[in-house]
Amino acid sequence: MDSPYKDLDRPPLSEAALRRALLVPGGLWRELDVLPETGSTNADLANRADEAEGLVLIAESQVAGRGRLDRRWTAPPRSGLAVSMTLAPNEVPVARWGWLPLLAGVAAASAVSRVAGVEVRLKWPNDLLVGERKLAGILAERAGSSVVLGIGLNVSLHEEELPVPTATSLLLAGADSTDRDPILRALLREVEEWYTRWRLAGGDARACGLATAYTDACATIGRRVRVELPAKPTLEGPATGIDDEGRLLVTGPEGPVAVGAGDVVHVRPAG
Ligand SMILES: Nc1ncnc2c1ncn2[C@@H]1O[C@H](COP(=O)(O)OP(=O)(O)OP(=O)(O)O)[C@@H](O)[C@H]1O
Numbered sequence: 099m100d101s102p103y104k105d106l107d108r109p110p111l112s113e114a115a116l117r118r119a120l121l122v123p124g125g126l127w128r129e130l131d132v133l134p135e136t137g138s139t140n141a142d143l144a145n146r147a148d149e150a151e152g153l154v155l156i157a158e159s160q161v162a163g164r165g166r167l168d169r170r171w172t173a174p175p176r177s178g179l180a181v182s183m184t185l186a187p188n189e190v191p192v193a194r195w196g197w198l199p200l201l202a203g204v205a206a207a208s209a210v211s212r213v214a215g216v217e218v219r220l221k222w223p224n225d226l227l228v229g230e231r232k233l234a235g236i237l238a239e240r241a242g243s244s245v246v247l248g249i250g251l252n253v254s255l256h257e258e259e260l261p262v263p264t265a266t267s268l269l270l271a272g273a274d275s276t277d278r279d280p281i282l283r284a285l286l287r288e289v290e291e292w293y294t295r296w297r298l299a300g301g302d303a304r305a306c307g308l309a310t311a312y313t314d315a316c317a318t319i320g321r322r323v324r325v326e327l328p329a330k331p332t333l334e335g336p337a338t339g340i341d342d343e344g345r346l347l348v349t350g351p352e353g354p355v356a357v358g359a360g361d362v363v364h365v366r367p368a369g
């Protein structure tokens with residue numbers, strides 16, 4: 099093996115076992131593939147957005163993984179989870195689809211806490227944090243009549259492998275286990291559960307309990323934040339909650355402002 103990390107023999111995901119566990123009759127997920135390498139699982143599924151929902155694509159390695167606003171997402175092969183899925187909640191008003199990345203955050207936080215024993219906080223709109231460091235990121239992209247929901251989670255990265263010093267991994271956070279199969283199973287089950295509840299409620303996050311679950315896990319709400327917006331003055335003030343469309347409510351000098359995930363360049367704690 100040519101890997102510079104010879105002591106880090108990372109086992110592959112078990113595609114067959116994941117399929118057996120997750121592709122169940124009547125369930126949301128209907129196809130699941132694990133690729134040894136691809137550019138970006140979100141980009142791959144965007145090309146299949148007109149198929150029925152419930153596709154899951156996982157990559158052991160991404161060479162052009164992307165984050166919000168075309169930022170890069172990088173991680174050594176098999177060191178984490180890079181998973182995308184297609185969802186098409188057609189009877190939910192599109193304005194409410196802004197809750198989908200937040201739903202994924204709640205699902206991922208719950209899976210990580212249950213399976214790996216690591217407590218995480220959510221940073222609106224798309225990060226899972228351990229302390230102030232980023233454990234995972236979520237990217238929701240519209241494609242045709244679907245949303246491609248992508249999650250990147252750092253599992254067994256060592257300090258010297260972190261792509262940025264502000265990142266962390268389950269290993270570094272002292273996880274009970276860094277076995278990726280059970281984490282992925284729990285994650286996809288939690289997404290399915292929350293998605294089904296939210297959808298049955300017509301996308302009303304308050305009615306289905308999603309808004310409460312999100313608020314409970316969110317480190318942004320209740321803090322003073324500085325929100326950088328493209329081509330607009332930076333907004334600073336207390337973040338007071340999330341609106342019906344999944345936007346962050348920030349009380350600025352001129353009153354409350356709702357900011358959408360697609361609009362913000364950075365959200366930082368303000369002094
Ligand atoms: N595996 C990884 N783990 C953690 N962070 C990563 C990883 N790969 C890339 N990144 C970083 O994540 C960032 C993308 O996430 P995002 O768009 O949320 O930006 P951010 O810098 O976290 O936002 P903010 O400035 O609001 O905190 C990129 O800037 C990139 O440097």
Ligand SMILES: O=C(O)CCCC[C@@H]1SC[C@@H]2NC(=O)N[C@@H]21
Binds near residue numbers: 163179182224236
């Ligand atoms: O933090 C972010 O800005 C979001 C990062 C999202 C990364 C995941 S990895 C699986 C999926 N495929 C991608 O190219 N991006 C997402």
